Amino acid sequence: MLLIGETGSGKTLFLNLLYNCATVQALGSGFGALERFKQFNDIELENAQALSMESKTDDATLYNVAVGDLNIGVIDTPGFGDSRGFKQDKTNVQRIISTLKREDYINCVCLVIHGRQPRASASLKYVLSEITAILPRDILDNVIVVFSNTAYSLDLNFDPGVLKGYFGEEVAMVKMFFVENPYCRLEKAKAKLGQLGIDRVAKSLKNAFEQTSEVLTEMCETIKDFPQAHTHLSNVSSLTL
Template sequence: MEAEAPISHTILLIGETGSGKTSFLNLLCNYGIIQELGINTGIQHFHSFNEIKLENVNCDKMQSKTSDALKYTVSLGDTNLEIIDTPGFGDSRGIKEDKNHVKRIIDALKKEDYVNCVCLIINGRSSRMSATLSYVLSEITSILPKTILNNIIVVFTNTTGLLQLSFDLGALKHYFGRNLEHSYCIENPYCLFEKANEKKGLMSKELLAESLKDEFERTAKTLNKLFATMKSFELVQTNDFLELYKKKEKIEETITLALAKYDTQSELKAEIEETSKKIGDAISESEYNEKFKELQSTMKKEPQGTNYHNTICSAPRCFSNCHEHCSIPPIFEEYKFKYCACIDGDYCTVCGHHYAMHKHLYFKYVDVKHTWWETNPLKEKRFREAKNAEERARLLKKELEEERDAIIKEKEKLFDILIQAIEEFQALGINRSFMKVLQSQVSIIEHHLEGNVDTDPNSSGAEKLEESKRELTKKIKIVKEANK
């Protein structure tokens, strides 16, 4: 009779970088050794953690361009643990690298039909919700479907029990929508070997061995409870993860398209404003030059007849009425003009000319205005050019406005697609707000920028952070505009 095939349980191991995920993975993979050491721990086991080898374990690299996604198969008698180890979130290389991590996780899940549980690893020594952990939880919940919510096990590392736990369990409700039912605290007992080595000269070997045995026994009991909980879960199809990821990708794709339309609209707006300015300039130029036919005028001195005689200067271009209605009788001899009231000595007090230049005449000079229209060729040319420029600018503006209106309609269609995609994403996923996912990404970037206040703001690292922040701010603006 053939032996029954072992039952497989698939675990998705996920957590923040530095949370103790790798250490916990080693515990799972060395489960058999931990049970053995919990029964009998001798002095021969006093070796470093790095010397513990993975027994009864097969390691299979995921078919990916990176070697970060690993799948471990641990044989436990009638049960196989299929552990999918994932890259740690909150990568120091930035948000884009975390997006690559998500893709690796999805690629790994594509090779599986079901997942039994998600093990969320959190460093139990953390006394508060850090900016990085907040961001990591936001990212993790954005790729977890609602169907896995009952199958999440929180593992707090570096702590022996809930009473010693510094972390506020209630803080997780903000990210998962409710309190998570299953949580375990594990202090890696392998780390105690080093401490035991330090105390070998201070304590008896038997006492040290007994202490280590107790720690391994406690860890084995905790792992047994964890496995029992995991085995009680109903299977969740990996298709739920893939479908949620598709919705998230659809959102990102639609936002990218909307951003392109937004940028085009902004460019068109600037062109329209520039064209409007050109129209205004052309109008001003045409108005300035529209009177290219200018009314010319000049004043001329012309004689006007009188019934009396007047002393008039006859010097060239003088046209001076030196003494109107002269009181002395009309005279013709030049020397007699010395007696005219306008003459003082030999010169006229009115025009300044010699008395001999004066005559008695029966007219006087008056100012007569002469006007006529004169065309200014330069102004006429400028007027015609300005009118043509205005017409061309108006045609261009009309074309730009039509193009802008078409872009706005396309953008509105994208907004409808975006809203639908966000609603579907929020309906499928644990994270019910895509907007908060984006805001969390902005917050972690700001946290990194604040933490690098001494860094040159013009450095490539700071510039990349600022560029990422600007890009995310645009995305948030698009989502807000779509929801108006």
């Protein structure tokens, strides 16, 4: 799975959620599972407002995660629209290309979009145009979209019709998933224990993680039969940015 998204979309936090999928399910039975969460990136850095538009992932990196019955190699990539400017975006594109060249194929492209944003920003359009230029057409049939910060389809502010111009009709509602990532609530939960009590906080977390577990299960059912799509990126290094 190639994991892509605009800086600030919640892409790396979604990776952390995938990595902790088993714990997500275990949290439904008790608050103690909270301590078993592991993270790839510092949650405080991810939430730092001053750095919110600077990519927290500086290289394209392969992680192996187990989501339900699936073992997935997830290629986490630097976010686009970085506040460090176009030169940094250009560097990030080349890093993604170098990583993909080392892979014979991928099964899935997962695009993470902040579902509360009302329209496609210039940087998001840049993400989409670069990725569709990089990858062969048959790979684009294996695209799924995760709308972060959005628990339900009715909460969605983003117009999904924008995506058809880049991926065609294949990106239908069946390939869209809505995630109000409960991973983001963990630190807040710890802080609220003394104010609200463990039972109340645990119930809130349980509901959030049970809902998220259902979404991840649905996502796995969608992608498990995606065929291998060969990358064929031998000429991509000459891409003009």
